[in-house]
Amino acid sequence: MINKIKLFFRTLKENPQYRKSFLRKTAIIFSSAITLVLLLVFLLFISVRVGLFGKLPTHRELASVENYLSSEVLAEDGRLLGKYFILDRSHANLDQISENVYHCLIATEDARFYNHSGIDYRSLGRVFFKSLLLQHRSAGGGSTISQQLAKNLFARSNNGLLSMPVNKIREMILARRLEKIYSKNEILVLYLNTVPFGENVFGISAASLRFFNKNPRDLKKEEAAVLIGMLKATSAFNPRLYPERALHRRNTVIGQLLRYDYIESNQADSLRALPITLDYNPITHNQGPAPYFRENVRHEVAQILNRYNEQNLTDYNLYTDGLRIYTTLNYDLQLLAEAAIKSQLTRQQKVMDAFYRNQSPQRAASLLNSLMRNTDRYKSLHKKKAEKAEIEAAFSSPVAMELFSWEGPTPAKMSPLDSIFRMQQFLHSALVSIDPGNGHVKAWVGGNDFRYFQHEHVLAKRQAGSTFKPFVYATALQQGIDPCEYIKNEQTVYENYDNWSPTNNRDDYEGYYSMTGALAQSINTISAHYISMTGVLPVITTARDCGIRSEMPRVPSLALGTANVSLMELTASYAVFLNEGIPVEPIWLMRIEDKNGKVLFDNKKQQPYETVISPDVALMTRHMLQTVVDGGTAGSLRYNSGLQGALAGKTGTTQNNADTWFVGFSPNLITGVWTGVENPAFAAIYKAPLGSGGSAVPIWGDYHRRMQHHPDVRRYARGSFTALPDSLAVKLGCAMYLEELPVNWWESIFGPSDTDQRERRRERDEEERPRSRLRRWLEDIF
Structure with missing residues (x-):
């Protein structure tokens, strides 16, 4: 074989006629091959052009290009709280994007962008030989920004071995059409609004908020270089996941800026020396500011859009139409509230953990078994008709899992049953702040972490405890009961109320209290005395007028807070004491606009502005609530939290510390805080170790202290x-x-004797006693 090859080359060299004939044949073959390839490319081009590989978008469709846009939830000052989306994409206009972004994009992706009409033929040759002939998938480099835009707007199709050439030709055709319809700047904006950045984030606006927590107009050169550098491979060059790779890629982009004279050499050196400094802001459905609030708003907006679409024959979609949802939330207060809860519950959870560490799960075996039956794991096994032994084994065998902690997600290995026991031990919290002047909700923390606990505690109903007592005292004042009438602190049996005999929290039954002292120290026996004097129904009326909408039991224990109420309604109801008898309705959703600014919903809800209790009663009740802070059950706000200024409020704790409350206010803001275990039945077995003074009050104090320094x-x-x-x-x-009453104090100064009080109670009992149908009929007639 070697000898034949040597003979061929010798003949080719020594015989000119043979050489000429060989070269002619070679040229014919090569020309034929080139012609064939060009013919095939032409036929492929025509096939794509006429739609044999799928219909191409028309000029009309390209002129009205629309992509799914995220709907945005905005705080009162316009700052972004969160988004609702299928794909996280936000729109930015030309003047809303920094020129640093444009420079980085053009220098890196398409240096001759302003010199071609959608196709860069110089780069096309490289793509043809590397990608088409050599099948190098990583060749890249040939697609212009216009072609990449076409790829972003219209997904590539799978055509087997022809996928690469078909998609490239398709994008070339669309790029040419886009260039005829849009200006160069419009193409840049369209591209930057549609390009993916990984993490389900689309568009420069969403990306700049995610990685640098700023608007795209504020991006610095080095920040723009990081984001544009990601476009080569969004996962591989993600600065959060792979900071070293991202740094190298960013410096490559900076090198391109230098190469095409967007920056000077010394500036490039300075930029390369900078580290990547992220301000990562993962605004997702479950993360970011106010996730519980946003979830509640999501449901409300969905209902509003359904009604609007039905009435106006439209089809607005919350997840795709780029709506702007304006709320009353104050962005700064929201962050302070979340920080206060995290700070305090981190400490308080350690107390809870230390307590439960010494408790046996066997005491709660029945409860844990009931909770186990409600899990998805149990339901799945039960559906498969698993035997009891198999189910027990599944719940007793350790498995890898991730648990919530205030320090961050914690990997753990424990049995599912042990994890149920562990989840019951967490102390939960909620906070809501309301402007007493207009009812606007300024902060809303519905729970610990929406990723792990979806139950919303701002709107959930729990026993109010002693935070309900101000309505009892206000009712007593309304009825003219003297606030300086001293009531003996003693355990009393109320025969007319089924021998009800309330007790005090600390079993303290000494001395005599005025109304102010009894409220400041939250004395149960005195509150029971007052509701026995006023009657239950008037107290319910007062609470209802102030803003309590939940059902309230018609029993005297209502005075001790046995009604189940939400933190929202309880907090709002305290506005009546600030507003001299005028209540407010809480408002948090103000307006909804579409992407073009058309108003779809405008909250024109008016506050009542009518007194429901007399201004004098409101002022006196507020003054008594001030004593709760100045020297009562919330006194730690002064001596522990170090708060100064005008403050008032009321603590509350339910049985076994299942719930702890503090609803307090300054002259310009009312804030309610609730803490408690998720399941009151768990607290009934293991009394929680923290009362309101050790849980709700410190959170309120921390929040208010942060507020004072902001x-x-x-x-x-x-x-x-x-x-x-x-x-x-x-x-x-x-x-x-x-401690003791002066001689003749009662008769000489206040007059009403025990007989008078018994008569008053008898009259009140008579008013509230259920009447027979015959008696009601006769009373209606006569």
Whole structure:
């Protein structure tokens, strides 16, 4: 074989005629091959052009290009709280994107962008030989920005071995059409609004918010270089996951800026020396500011859109139409609230853990078994008709899992049954702040972490405990009961109420309390006395007028907070004490606009602005609530949290510390805090170790302290209460507590004897006693 090859080359060299004939044949073959290839490419081009590989978008469709846009939830100042989306994409206009982004994009992706009409023929040759002939998938480099835009707008199709050439030709045709319809700047904007950045994020606006927590107009050169560098491989060059790769890629982009004279050499050196500094802001359905609030808004907006679409024959979609949803939430207060809860519950959970560490799960075996039966794991096994032994084994065998902790997700290996026991031990919390002047909700924390706990505690109903007592005291004042009438602190059996006999929390039954002292120290026996004097129904009426919408039991234990109420309604109801008898309705959703600014919903809800209790009663109740903070059950706000200024509020704790509350207010803001275990039945077995003074009150104090030090929101923590008129100050001008009453104190000063009180209770009982149908009929006639 070697000899034949040598002979061929010798003949080719020594015989000119043979050489000429060989070269002619070679040229014919090569020309024929080139012609054939060009013919095949032409036929393929025509096939794609006429739609044999799928219909191409028309000029009309290209001129009205639309992509799914995320709907945005905005705080009162326009800052982004979160989004609803299928694909996280936000639209940015030309002037809303920094020129640094444009420079990085053009220098890196398409240096001759302004010199071609959609196709860069110089780069096309490289793509032809490397990608088409040599089948190098990584050849790249030939697609212009216009071609990449076509790829972003219209997904590639699978055509087997012809996929690469068919898709390239398709994108070339669409790129040419796009260039005829749109200007170069419009193509840049379209591209930057549609390009993927990984993590289900699309568009420069969403990407700049995700990785740098800023608008695209504010991106620096080095930040723009990071984002544009990601386009080569969004996962491989993700700066959060692979910072070293991202740094190298960013510096490559900076090198391109230097190459095409967008920056000077010394500036390039300075930029390369900078580290990548992220301000990662994962605004997703479950993360970011106010996730519980956004989930509630999501449901409300969906209902509003359904009604709007039915009435106007439209088809607005919350997840695809780029709606702008304006709320009342204050962005800064929201972050302060979330920070306060995290800080305090991190500490408080350690107390809970230390307590439960010494508790046996066997005490809660029945409850845990019931909870186990409600899990998806159990239902799946039960559906498969698994035997009891198999189910027990599945729940007792350790498995790898991820558990919530305030320090971050914690890997663990434990049995599913042990994980159920562990989940019951977490202390949960919620917080809501309301502007008493207009009812606008300013902060809303519905739980610990939406990724792990979806139950919404701002709207959930739990027993109110002693936070309900102000309505009892306000009712007593409304009925003219003297606030300086001293009531003996003693356990009493109320025969007319089925021998009900309330007790105090600390079994303390000494001395005599004025109304102010009893509320400040939250004395149950005194609250029971007042509701026995006023009657249950008037208290319910007062609470209802103030804003409690939940059903309230018609029993005297209502005075101790046995009604199940939500944190939202309880917090809003305290506005009546700030507003001199005028209640407010909480508002959090203001307006919904489509992407073009058309208003789809405008909340024109008016506040009632009518007094439901007398201004004097409201002022006196507020003054008594001030004593709760100044020297009562919330006194730690002064001596532990170090808070100064005008403050008032009321603590509350339910049986076994299942719930702890504090609803407090400054002159310009009302804030309610709830903490508790998820399941009150669990607290009935293992009494929780923290009461309101050790849980809800410190959270409120932490939040308020942060507020006082924040220049943009400290106005909510400042101000003065309306001064108590002298006439009312005199009515309340008595000591809060006496160990013994002076001789003849009762008869000589206050008059009403035990007989008078019994008669008043009898009359009230008569009013509230259910009447027979015959008696009601006769009373209606006569």
